[in-house]
Amino acid sequence: MRIGVVGSINMDLTITVSRLPNKGETVVGNKVQYVPGGKGANQAVSMARLGANVLMFGCVGLDDFGNRLIDNLKANGVNGDFVKKIEGVDTGMAFITVGEEDNMLVVVSGANGYVTKEYVGEIMSKLLTCDLIVLQHEISLEVVEYVVSICHEHNIKTILNPAPAFPVSVETIDKLTYLTPNEHEAALIFGEEQDTTELLLKYPEKLIVTKGEKGVITALETGEILEVPARKAKVVDTTGAGDTLNGAFAFRIVEGDEIAEALRYANVAASLSVEKFGAQGGMPSHEEVTKEMAR
Numbered sequence: 001m002r003i004g005v006v007g008s009i010n011m012d013l014t015i016t017v018s019r020l021p022n023k024g025e026t027v028v029g030n031k032v033q034y035v036p037g038g039k040g041a042n043q044a045v046s047m048a049r050l051g052a053n054v055l056m057f058g059c060v061g062l063d064d065f066g067n068r069l070i071d072n073l074k075a076n077g078v079n080g081d082f083v084k085k086i087e088g089v090d091t092g093m094a095f096i097t098v099g100e101e102d103n104m105l106v107v108v109s110g111a112n113g114y115v116t117k118e119y120v121g122e123i124m125s126k127l128l129t130c131d132l133i134v135l136q137h138e139i140s141l142e143v144v145e146y147v148v149s150i151c152h153e154h155n156i157k158t159i160l161n162p163a164p165a166f167p168v169s170v171e172t173i174d175k176l177t178y179l180t181p182n183e184h185e186a187a188l189i190f191g192e193e194q195d196t197t198e199l200l201l202k203y204p205e206k207l208i209v210t211k212g213e214k215g216v217i218t219a220l221e222t223g224e225i226l227e228v229p230a231r232k233a234k235v236v237d238t239t240g241a242g243d244t245l246n247g248a249f250a251f252r253i254v255e256g257d258e259i260a261e262a263l264r265y266a267n268v269a270a271s272l273s274v275e276k277f278g279a280q281g282g283m284p285s286h287e288e289v290t291k292e293m294a295r
Helices: 039-050 066-074 110-114 119-123 141-153 172-177 183-188 197-200 241-256 260-275 286-293
Strands: 002-006 010-017 029-037 053-057 059-063 084-086 091-098 102-107 131-137 155-163 208-210 218-219 227-228
Touching: 002 039, 002 141, 002 241, 002 260, 010 066, 029 039, 029 066, 029 091, 039 059, 039 066, 039 131, 039 241, 039 260, 039 286, 053 059, 059 066, 084 110, 091 110, 091 218, 102 172, 119 141, 131 141, 141 155, 141 172, 155 241, 183 197, 183 208, 197 218, 208 241, 218 260, 227 260, 241 260
Parallel strands: 002 053, 002 131, 010 091, 059 084, 131 155
Antiparallel strands: 010 029, 091 102, 208 218, 218 227
16 A cells, blocks of 8 residues: 655754743744654655655755755655755755744745646656545645545545645535644634534544644544544654654554544554654654554
8 A cells, every 4th residue: 555645845943942932032042953844744754654655745955955855755764756856946944943842833835835736747647556645735725636636536545634724625625535634723724613523523534633632533424523532741842743643644544444543543653753852753663653552
């Protein structure tokens, strides 16, 4: 079974601080690190570390960061042969401030803006060999909708992690297999006034809402609301926890798990990921997750 990721590839400039700054405030940083990231690449690495066969589709600049990021994908077991290098454009970057068991992010798209319909056309033959396609919102929304439509036409499962938060059309939601917003993203997509339980029941086993340290919630086809609590973790860095959860969920769905078991697995993987530094640095192996689940 093969999973494709169409998404962002960034170099993360991560700064650790004793506490996050207030608006207009300057704080002193403790350490600066350059760490491979991007929600697309993070989710690809998460799946590959767990043992999935993963193809990464995206764009980087024809620069040192781009080369390093492709090498990093391959070092983590992701097939990066179809990542395109764009001349004259910087590789995407994310500026992350980590402190107080939380983080703040600013993303500069760079070459991620060149993940276009034309690029999708170039990689179409490989895209259609995948059993599941995973997408996020760090590339053009037009391209996300285009890929979802293609996959729907060819009966390929899709997961959209709608982060950063932007509206998602009803047509796209209907074509998706899974939509995995957090609580804030769900409110933006569906409206603050919408009742979460009613939304889940409207999209059973499609809408999956992540709730951070409170776990994850969805509705089953039976009408039962399934709440999967989070595992208690010794938090070091929350960056990439959501990407780990999405990647682990995708991996288990492709492996044939029912949604409840896939979410339990994904929750444990995400909790393990926050116990180490870096979006990808803490992503666990399948052995680590199954060992923790057995406790």
